[in-house]
Amino acid sequence: xxxxxxxxxxxxxxxxxxxxxxxxxxxxxxxxxxxxxxxxxxxxxxxxxxxxxxxxxxxxxxxxxxxxxxxxxxxxxxxxxxxxxxxxxxxxxxxxxxxxxxxxxxxxxxxxxxxxxxxxxxxxxxxxxxxxxxxxxxxxxxxxxxxxxxxxxxxxxxxxxxxxxxxxxxxxxxxxxxxxxxx
Numbered sequence: 001x002x003x004x005x006x007x008x009x010x011x012x013x014x015x016x017x018x019x020x021x022x023x024x025x026x027x028x029x030x031x032x033x034x035x036x037x038x039x040x041x042x043x044x045x046x047x048x049x050x051x052x053x054x055x056x057x058x059x060x061x062x063x064x065x066x067x068x069x070x071x072x073x074x075x076x077x078x079x080x081x082x083x084x085x086x087x088x089x090x091x092x093x094x095x096x097x098x099x100x101x102x103x104x105x106x107x108x109x110x111x112x113x114x115x116x117x118x119x120x121x122x123x124x125x126x127x128x129x130x131x132x133x134x135x136x137x138x139x140x141x142x143x144x145x146x147x148x149x150x151x152x153x154x155x156x157x158x159x160x161x162x163x164x165x166x167x168x169x170x171x172x173x174x175x176x177x178x179x180x181x182x183x
Contacts, residue, residue: 013056013057013058013063014057014058015057015058015059015060016054016057016058017040018034018035018040019057019058019059019066021034022035022068022078022180023059023066023078023080023099023180024100024165025099025100025101025155025164025165026165027155027163027164027182029071029073029074029075029076029182030074031073031074031075032049032068032070032071032073032074032075033073035052035068035070035075036049038052040054041053041054041068042054044067049070050069050070051067051068051069051070052067052068052070053066053067053068054066054067059095059178060091060095062082062088062091062092062095063082064080064081064082065081065082066080066081067081071183074182075182076182076183077179077180077181077182078179078180079177079179079180080176080177080178080179081177082175082176083175083176084171084172084173084175084176088176089171089176092169092176092178093151093169096153096167096169096178100155100156101153101155101167102115102154102155102156103115103136103152103153104116104152104153105152106136106139106140106150106151106152107149107150107151108139108140108146108149109144109145109146109148110146111139111142113135113136113139113140115132115136118132118135118136119132147171147172148170148171148172148173149169149170149171150168150169150170150171151168151169152166152167152168152169153166153167153168153169154166154167163182165180165181165182166180166181167180168181
């Protein structure tokens, strides 16, 4: 039984060395040449050298599959895919904040809450930001007719910079997709 437990433990995914080099809040574009020949990534695009895919790896403690969309010389999009669960969705949001991203808007079905606009309005009106937090929580917890959610996350210090990375977090009730864009 001891050897079976040791095998099960060794089969668990661990975070790959390259994940933090491509998935972060840095504005710099990672060079695609650093990843094309890595043995942990396989070419999976219709056109060779345009899409790299990983086996199961970890983002913090979440098991994810990663896709890297390559441009001429850089990694332009990093996509994390995993099955949906309430816990995974909550953890993803916490980890994105931990990695330096801030929620700027969320759409649930046809309803949208623009966090940035609400914060600007609160500032103009002299209302505390905690009021915006309460409105956001109320919006998220209001029953919606759709399980489809899309949120956009930015790097707060450089939200106006066109070179800053931004994230789309998408949920359809079955799957979660986190897409970091650097273009």
